Structure formats: structure tokens, C-alpha cells
Amino acid sequence: MRLKFREESLYSLLFLTPAIVLVGVFIYFAIVWNVYISFTDWKGLIPSYRFVGLENYRILFHDPVFWTSFRNNIILIILFVPGSLLLGLLLAILLDRKIKFENGFRTIYALPFALSFVVTATLWAWMYDPSDGVLNTLFSMLHLEFLKSNWITDPHVALYAVILALIWQFSGYTMLIYLAGIRSVSSEQYEAAIIDGANQLQLYRYVVIPQLKKPTLSAFVVLMVFSLKAFDFIWVLTSGGPGTSTFILAVEMYKETFAKTKFAYGASIATVLLLLSFAIVLPYLYWSYGGEKE
Amino acid sequence: MLSVGGVQFYQDFINGKITDPNDPTLKKVLNAYAEYLNYVNSDHAAKTWDEACGLVYKGDAAMTIMGDWANGYFKAKGWKPNVDYGAIVLPSNVYDLVIDTFVLPAKAAHPDAAKKWLSFIGTVEAQNTFNPIKGSIPARDDAPLDPYGPIQKEFIKDLRSSSTKLVPSITHGSAVPPAFLSDLNDIISTFVTNRNVDETAKSIVNAVKQDLLPNKIKEWKLT
Known part of the structure; x- marks a missing residue:
């Protein structure tokens, strides 16, 4: 018995090694390395690892572009996360109403999430084109000229245009999560509520929605972490422009690191992002593991 | 910047000598640019240079400011120079150079063929085959003028004049380090929409200090 156990753990160690090595080198070592780089003065194509302490962070906190990116990131989180959750919940409730062609609609709503960000961002860029884009053309045809806008080329509107497109893409994901949550509410509870005289609105308000805490929280964490690293979509749609109006931290990090080859400075932005991600993910981990113990 | 500030100011700027956010010439340059912006189409930010020529x-537009290659666009559309369209040099007596390069990598598979190509593109024959079609002008000053249209001839005369700097x-990355160019692009895109001269001058000067001076590789002498 004892021997068998040792043999088993030997085998599991053997099979786990490649994964542990890869994750260790490419994720955890890379994180540590990044933090270390952020304390050096590496700039340009030839690495230099002279230790400069918190100098990069000092410059960073005095950099107006950093604060613009930070502010945009906060706006993105405040609008995008609840927006996606609410739209997903609404779609899930509508689909739950035993409508015709439910499968068809479910696929239609979930499809955007299955597409690559590069594809959807390119499509949105075409739709937002101020002269030939489908949105402005449509508004002209319907004589709704007041709705026309320069969209992603107007710095006052661009960030909101990006957020709208992101909500559209992620609503399919939250819809699926909520639909699964709603379907897991047992039919007895529906019946009991209806016998007690609850109308449809009350049914969702008091019976279904309170039971969606867990799916909401897991979707919330996914959306929060995504809004911190939403690089690809924004890069393809606006490249952070016009000017710095759609910069978020990930975009600034990329520009500083690869467009300006300020590697150490970019690494310090990455470290700030890492800390922000921790701030979001750690309470969630604590909550979900703590919840299991109860 | 060249028209308003002149070559000396341009040289100071790309050498990183303009470090005062209240520099009167810098502000004059930005004000002149803001004046130009009163005449642009509202969807300018979504247009590429060839769409602007379109x-x-x-x-739909009276004019566009572009390099000599815009000639090629109009020619390809069947327009005749100085009949259907005209061009003026702006500013005169200065030629802003854009350099395109071909690279021969150290481990290229066919270095001899590549060297043959490289020496060919420098010849009069190659220049006078390529440029008339592209709309630009030959870099060599011994290239015959016959294959060129009237507008290109005008440009060539300007380029070969001894008073031309x-x-x-x-913009195309020859004069300043890429880090500074990246800043400048963002600053100018913001300026195009908010036209705030003081704020822009401040941002430009900050970028000069942060990304031009530390990355400077040479001192330009243009005058």
C-alpha cells in the first residue's frame, strides 16, 4: 500500500513537471523578472540592469499620460463591468421566457464572445467610420442626424464608443453565465412563488436574482480582470487615440515598452497593473475558498 | 514649423533646444497650425492621405497638403498636371526629405543579387523609371528631366537650387528618436481636437526633455 502510494506520487510528479516548469518560467519567473526590471534603468535595445530604486515609479506618478490612462481604466471598469452584467442578465431573462427559437437567439447573443477581439474590433472600426461607417449612414437615412458622431475619432466620445463595443461583445458571455444560473433555480421555487401570488417581476426580483450571487461574482472578476488588460481590442479599434483619449494602462504599457523602448518604465506600469489585479482577485479567492469551508 | 519658424528654429527643435513652454516661436507655430485646422474636413482623423486626395x-476639398507622391495619385486617376490640378511647394526653399531604405541582412541567402539590386536602384535609369510613375522626383541631380511632368519639373528645379535647404x-522618423516621435504624434492628435496652444507647448517641451534629449544620437546642422 505504502509503496503504491509512493509510486503514484512519483508518477504524478513526473507528469506535472513539464507544466510546473513552463508555468514557473513563463509566468511566475516572468512576473518576478518584470518587477525587478522596473527598478532598473533599462531603456533602448541593449539591456542595462543598473538599479535605480523607485525612480521609474516616481516619474510614473508625475506622468500626466499615466493618470489619463488610469482615469480611463477606472471609467472603463465603472461602465463596462455593470453594463455587461446588466445586459447579460436582461438577455438571459428574455431567453428564459420560453420564447420561440431560443437556441437560435442564444447562439446569436453568444456569438460575439466566440469571435476574436481583432475581428470584432475591426468590424466596429468600420461601423464607427465617420464618413462611410454604417452607423452614421444609418442615422442619415433615418433622418436622425443629431445622433451622428465622429465616434472613435472624437476624443470626447471615443472612450465611450470603445466601452459600448466591449459591452456588446461581453454581454454574450454574461448571458450564458446568467442563463445557466437561472436554469439551476428549481421549478418548485417558481411554483411556490406563483402560488403565493408573485407576478413575473416579483418572481425575478425576489426569487431568481437573489440566487445569482455566485455567477455574478465570478463574471464580475472575469470582467474586472479583462478591463485591466483589455489591450488587443482597444489597440485594433483606436490604438489608444485620438491622442491619448482611449489610453488605458495596458495600452500605455505597450507604447512605453515597445514603441519607445523604455523597458524599465513599461515594467513599472506592468507592476502597477499586477497590483491592481491582485486587489481584485485576492478578495475573490478569499471569498470563494472561505465560502467552501463554511 | 518650417514655414513659420524657419530652418534655424526647426534645427533647434530637432536638436532638443526648445525647452521653454513659453517659447514665442513654438507658440506661433502652434497658432498657425490651429489656423489651418479651421479649414479641415470634420472627419479628417479617419482619413488617410490618399483618401484626402480623393x-x-x-x-469635395479645395486642396490637401501632402508630399510629392500625391502626384502619383492624381496621375493614376487620369488627371493632367497643371490642367486638372496644380501644386505649390510649401514652404519654398526648403526640401523636407523622407528616406526609404532597403536592408541587406547579414545572413541573406543571395547577397550578390541583393547588392546588384542595391546598386541598380541608385542609378539614373532606375530613378527615372520609378519616380515618373510614383509622382516623386529623382534624388540624383544628373537625372534627365524628360520623363517628368510640369509639376515634377518645378519640384526638381527647387530641389537642385543652391538656395534650397x-x-x-x-513625421517619417529621420529627424528625431522614435520615442519622441511617438509622444509628438499623440500630442499633435490631441491638439488637432482641443487646439489648446499653451497645454500643447507644455506637453511638447516635456516630451523633448523626457524622450528626445536622453535618446539623442546626433546634433543636426542644417544651416
Whole structure:
């Protein structure tokens, strides 16, 4: 018995090694390395690892572009996360109403999430084109000229245009999560509520929605972490422009690191992002593991 | 910047000498640019240079500011130079150079063929085959003028004149380090929409200090 156990753990160690090595080198070592780089003065194509302490962070906190990116990131989180959750919940409730062609609609709503960000961002860029884009053309045809806008080329509107497109893409994901949550509410509870005289609105308000805490929280964490690293979509749609109006931290990090080859400075932005991600993910981990113990 | 500030100011700028956010010439340059912006189409930020030429071609725009390659666009559309369209040099007596390069990598598979190509593109024959079609002008001053249209001949005369100064292009990355160019692009895109001269001058000067001076590789002498 004892021997068998040792043999088993030997085998599991053997099979786990490649994964542990890869994750260790490419994720955890890379994180540590990044933090270390952020304390050096590496700039340009030839690495230099002279230790400069918190100098990069000092410059960073005095950099107006950093604060613009930070502010945009906060706006993105405040609008995008609840927006996606609410739209997903609404779609899930509508689909739950035993409508015709439910499968068809479910696929239609979930499809955007299955597409690559590069594809959807390119499509949105075409739709937002101020002269030939489908949105402005449509508004002209319907004589709704007041709705026309320069969209992603107007710095006052661009960030909101990006957020709208992101909500559209992620609503399919939250819809699926909520639909699964709603379907897991047992039919007895529906019946009991209806016998007690609850109308449809009350049914969702008091019976279904309170039971969606867990799916909401897991979707919330996914959306929060995504809004911190939403690089690809924004890069393809606006490249952070016009000017710095759609910069978020990930975009600034990329520009500083690869467009300006300020590697150490970019690494310090990455470290700030890492800390922000921790701030979001750690309470969630604590909550979900703590919840299991109860 | 060249028209308003002149070559000396341009040289100071690309050498990183403009470090005062209240520099009167810098502000004059930005004000002149803001004045220009009163005449642009509202969707300018979504247009590429050839789409802008397209507006001129369709009659939706009176003019566009572009390099000599715009000639090639209009020619390809069948327009005749100085009949259907005209061009003036701006500013005169200065030629802003854009350099395109071909690279021969150290481990290229066919270095001899590549060297043959490289020596060929420098010849009069190659220059006078390529440029008339592209709309640009030959870099060599011994190239015959016969294959060129009237507008290109005008440009060539300007380029070969002894009073013309040659300056490296900021936009195309010859004059300043890439980090500074990246800043400048963002600053100018913001300026195009908010037209705030004081704030822009401040941002430009900050970028000069942060990304031009530390990365500077050479001192330009243009005058």
C-alpha cells in the first residue's frame, strides 16, 4: 500500500513537471523578472540592469499620460463591468421566457464572445467610420442626424464608443453565465412563488436574482480582470487615440515598452497593473475558498 | 514649423533646444497650425492621405497638403498636371526629405543579387523609371528631366537650387528618436481636437526633455 502510494506520487510528479516548469518560467519567473526590471534603468535595445530604486515609479506618478490612462481604466471598469452584467442578465431573462427559437437567439447573443477581439474590433472600426461607417449612414437615412458622431475619432466620445463595443461583445458571455444560473433555480421555487401570488417581476426580483450571487461574482472578476488588460481590442479599434483619449494602462504599457523602448518604465506600469489585479482577485479567492469551508 | 519658424528654429527643435513652454516661436507655430485646422474636413482623423486626395479629386476639398507622391495619385486617376490640378511647394526653399531604405541582412541567402539590386536602384535609369510613375522626383541631380511632368519639373528645379535647404522629416522618423516621435504624434492628435496652444507647448517641451534629449544620437546642422 505504502509503496503504491509512493509510486503514484512519483508518477504524478513526473507528469506535472513539464507544466510546473513552463508555468514557473513563463509566468511566475516572468512576473518576478518584470518587477525587478522596473527598478532598473533599462531603456533602448541593449539591456542595462543598473538599479535605480523607485525612480521609474516616481516619474510614473508625475506622468500626466499615466493618470489619463488610469482615469480611463477606472471609467472603463465603472461602465463596462455593470453594463455587461446588466445586459447579460436582461438577455438571459428574455431567453428564459420560453420564447420561440431560443437556441437560435442564444447562439446569436453568444456569438460575439466566440469571435476574436481583432475581428470584432475591426468590424466596429468600420461601423464607427465617420464618413462611410454604417452607423452614421444609418442615422442619415433615418433622418436622425443629431445622433451622428465622429465616434472613435472624437476624443470626447471615443472612450465611450470603445466601452459600448466591449459591452456588446461581453454581454454574450454574461448571458450564458446568467442563463445557466437561472436554469439551476428549481421549478418548485417558481411554483411556490406563483402560488403565493408573485407576478413575473416579483418572481425575478425576489426569487431568481437573489440566487445569482455566485455567477455574478465570478463574471464580475472575469470582467474586472479583462478591463485591466483589455489591450488587443482597444489597440485594433483606436490604438489608444485620438491622442491619448482611449489610453488605458495596458495600452500605455505597450507604447512605453515597445514603441519607445523604455523597458524599465513599461515594467513599472506592468507592476502597477499586477497590483491592481491582485486587489481584485485576492478578495475573490478569499471569498470563494472561505465560502467552501463554511 | 518650417514655414513659420524657419530652418534655424526647426534645427533647434530637432536638436532638443526648445525647452521653454513659453517659447514665442513654438507658440506661433502652434497658432498657425490651429489656423489651418479651421479649414479641415470634420472627419479628417479617419482619413488617410490618399483618401484626402480623393476628396480633392471628387471636388469635395479645395486642396490637401501632402508630399510629392500625391502626384502619383492624381496621375493614376487620369488627371493632367497643371490642367486638372496644380501644386505649390510649401514652404519654398526648403526640401523636407523622407528616406526609404532597403536592408541587406547579414545572413541573406543571395547577397550578390541583393547588392546588384542595391546598386541598380541608385542609378539614373532606375530613378527615372520609378519616380515618373510614383509622382516623386529623382534624388540624383544628373537625372534627365524628360520623363517628368510640369509639376515634377518645378519640384526638381527647387530641389537642385543652391538656395534650397534640405531638412530631415520629423513625421517619417529621420529627424528625431522614435520615442519622441511617438509622444509628438499623440500630442499633435490631441491638439488637432482641443487646439489648446499653451497645454500643447507644455506637453511638447516635456516630451523633448523626457524622450528626445536622453535618446539623442546626433546634433543636426542644417544651416
